[in-house]
Amino acid sequence: MISTVSALLAVSSVLSAVSAHADHAPENWRRDNTVARAALETRCGLQLTARRNKRAAQALRSVKRKRGLHGNHRMTPRQTSSNDSTCLITPEVTQGPYHILGEIVRQNITENQLGIPLEVSIDFVDISTCEPVQVWVDAWHANATGFYGGYIAETGSTLSAGGGGGGGGAPGNSSLSMSMPMSMSSFGSSMASSASTAAASATYGATSGADSTSNSMLDTAVDDNSTFLRGVFQSDTDGHLTMYSIVPGWYSGRAQHFHIKAYPQGYIASNGTFVANSTAVHTGQFFFDNETLTAVAATVPYANNSISWADRVTNEDDMWYPYQAALGYNADLDITWVGSDISDGLLGSITVGLNMSYESAELSTQYADFDVSSYAAASMLPSASLSA
Ligand SMILES: *[C@@H]1O[C@H](CO)[C@@H](O)[C@H](O)[C@H]1NC(C)=O
Ligand SMILES: *[C@@H]1O[C@H](CO)[C@@H](O)[C@H](O)[C@H]1NC(C)=O
Ligand SMILES: *[C@@H]1O[C@H](CO)[C@@H](O)[C@H](O)[C@H]1NC(C)=O
Ligand SMILES: *[C@@H]1O[C@H](CO)[C@@H](O)[C@H](O)[C@H]1NC(C)=O
Ligand SMILES: *[C@@H]1O[C@H](CO)[C@@H](O)[C@H](O)[C@H]1NC(C)=O
Numbered sequence: 589m590i591s592t593v594s595a596l597l598a599v600s601s602v603l604s605a606v607s608a609h610a611d612h613a614p615e616n617w618r619r620d621n622t623v624a625r626a627a628l629e630t631r632c633g634l635q636l637t638a639r640r641n642k643r644a645a646q647a648l649r650s651v652k653r654k655r656g657l658h659g660n661h662r663m664t665p666r667q668t669s670s671n672d673s674t675c676l677i678t679p680e681v682t683q684g685p686y687h688i689l690g691e692i693v694r695q696n697i698t699e700n701q702l703g704i705p706l707e708v709s710i711d712f713v714d715i716s717t718c719e720p721v722q723v724w725v726d727a728w729h730a731n732a733t734g735f736y737g738g739y740i741a742e743t744g745s746t747l748s749a750g751g752g753g754g755g756g757g758a759p760g761n762s763s764l765s766m767s768m769p770m771s772m773s774s775f776g777s778s779m780a781s782s783a784s785t786a787a788a789s790a791t792y793g794a795t796s797g798a799d800s801t802s803n804s805m806l807d808t809a810v811d812d813n814s815t816f817l818r819g820v821f822q823s824d825t826d827g828h829l830t831m832y833s834i835v836p837g838w839y840s841g842r843a844q845h846f847h848i849k850a851y852p853q854g855y856i857a858s859n860g861t862f863v864a865n866s867t868a869v870h871t872g873q874f875f876f877d878n879e880t881l882t883a884v885a886a887t888v889p890y891a892n893n894s895i896s897w898a899d900r901v902t903n904e905d906d907m908w909y910p911y912q913a914a915l916g917y918n919a920d921l922d923i924t925w926v927g928s929d930i931s932d933g934l935l936g937s938i939t940v941g942l943n944m945s946y947e948s949a950e951l952s953t954q955y956a957d958f959d960v961s962s963y964a965a966a967s968m969l970p971s972a973s974l975s976a
């Protein structure tokens with residue numbers, strides 16, 4: 589009892605020390621964030637890790653059952669990263685130019701996209717209480733060869749190396765400074781590699797990678813009606829969400845990443861799409877460890893990407909990855925192989941700490957545009973919501 593109370597006091601005094609010194613020297617940010625994160629981890633890290641491991645084990649059993657991978661040598665799971673993927677104060681990172689509002693509410697966003705199956709298992713907790721929190725999660729990412737649904741004409745192979753529009757965060761070299769948040773403006777028009785060099789040695793707070801609220805680069809007009817690898821689903825009341833997809837591919841200027849936005853309030857429109865009814869509390873990107881990415885890259889259709897694997901942007905050279913890693917955060921999904929062959933699929937788990945008081949900017953005014961009736965006919969919409 590006494591130790592719990594003193595732990596709570598320690599956390600609250602650390603947190604108030606952090607907020608009280610919002611304008612202090614940048615090098616102190618790293619120290620304060622590290623201390624605050626350590627305090628939160630002391631308080632709830634073990635229970636969260638245990639909880640996530642339990643879920644991962646359940647998910648693994650379940651997916652093996654579904655795929656019929658019982659009791660043979662190919663079952664041996666491999667866990668490539670540590671148990672450290674607990675972003676107790678999850679850093680904000682840009683939503684990038686390809687966020688679309690009003691997506692279909694569904695748990696499986698794969699549609700017809702080929703790639704390594706990926707089951708993303710996320711636990712959401714409120715950082716002020718360590719309690720699970722129920723949120724709606726908007727997820728979107730590029731396909732195996734680097735195209736975004738809704739933006740086919742301007743992503744994937746149409747992006748030459750370093751070319752415009754690419755992003756997922758920072759579209760193109762010429763517009764780099766415009767697409768950066770204010771905190772990155774000092775990087776000017778430098779390339780991703782020098783941005784990452786700066787990021788690796790810089791000190792950031794949890795919201796340094798957040799979008800500036802006046803960035804028109806992040807409101808890209810939707811080109812087409814495709815909806816692949818996009819969707820919204822609500823976590824359960826225990827803060828847990830599973831989303832079914834494929835491992836994202838790489839594209840010009842970016843390491844592979846999986847975007848999310850989390851909204852406390854929302855509902856399903858009568859046509860089966862999501863309507864946010866509150867500001868998001870978090871915008872972020874998940875990443876993958878190099879060993880996993882290397883194994884994925886060797887498979888078709890990833891190997892068919894028009895940008896060769898040798899020419900891809902690595903995590904270390906990515907312009908946003910360093911934000912996720914700078915403060916001792918870790919937004920790599922903790923990857924477990926479902927079988928010994930990567931084509932059996934991957935489970936990726938993470939705990940995301942949400943600051944429920946934070947208002948995460950929405951820079952996109954773009955709405956999904958597609959023929960609802962043909963989607964309903966193809967069972968891409970949840971039938972329950974269609975009757976409303
Ligand atoms: C993660 O934690 C679980 C149980 O706490 C343990 O069995 C497993 O080996 C750990 N994995 C890694 C990669 O440390
Ligand atoms: C998700 O949908 C794809 C096809 O759209 C399907 O192949 C895959 O099995 C589904 N995944 C799960 C876990 O149901
Ligand atoms: C990714 O999307 C583009 C655009 O729709 C498509 O041409 C390409 O075949 C897709 N990649 C894979 C591996 O399906
Ligand atoms: C960015 O622009 C600079 C100067 O215009 C050029 O030297 C550099 O090669 C470009 N970088 C990329 C990745 O295209
Ligand atoms: C999407 O499809 C509708 C018809 O269902 C069409 O009117 C609209 O122009 C299309 N939107 C885009 C961006 O292609």
Ligand SMILES: *[C@@H]1O[C@H](CO)[C@@H](O)[C@H](O)[C@H]1NC(C)=O
Nearest residue numbers: 853854855856863864865866
């Ligand atoms: C949206 O939020 C407002 C304000 O909290 C609430 O009054 C309204 O009922 C909500 N709408 C739906 C459909 O949940």
Ligand SMILES: *[C@@H]1O[C@H](CO)[C@@H](O)[C@H](O)[C@H]1NC(C)=O
Nearest residue numbers: 878879880882883902903904
């Ligand atoms: C990534 O992993 C591959 C294979 O294990 C290794 O050859 C390569 O050096 C690693 N690259 C980085 C950037 O760590």
Ligand SMILES: *[C@@H]1O[C@H](CO)[C@@H](O)[C@H](O)[C@H]1NC(C)=O
Nearest residue numbers: 702733888889890891892893
């Ligand atoms: C990948 O490339 C190979 C060889 O170029 C080709 O035979 C195959 O059809 C391609 N697969 C996909 C899914 O694009």
Ligand SMILES: *[C@@H]1O[C@H](CO)[C@@H](O)[C@H](O)[C@H]1NC(C)=O
Nearest residue numbers: 603607677794943945946947
């Ligand atoms: C949570 O967000 C609020 C509003 O932006 C901010 O004042 C507060 O410092 C944040 N708390 C933490 C622990 O980051």
Ligand SMILES: *[C@@H]1O[C@H](CO)[C@@H](O)[C@H](O)[C@H]1NC(C)=O
Nearest residue numbers: 690857859861956957958960
């Ligand atoms: C679905 O319904 C909402 C609310 O009426 C509307 O704003 C949206 O445009 C519709 N979406 C599609 C794809 O038709």
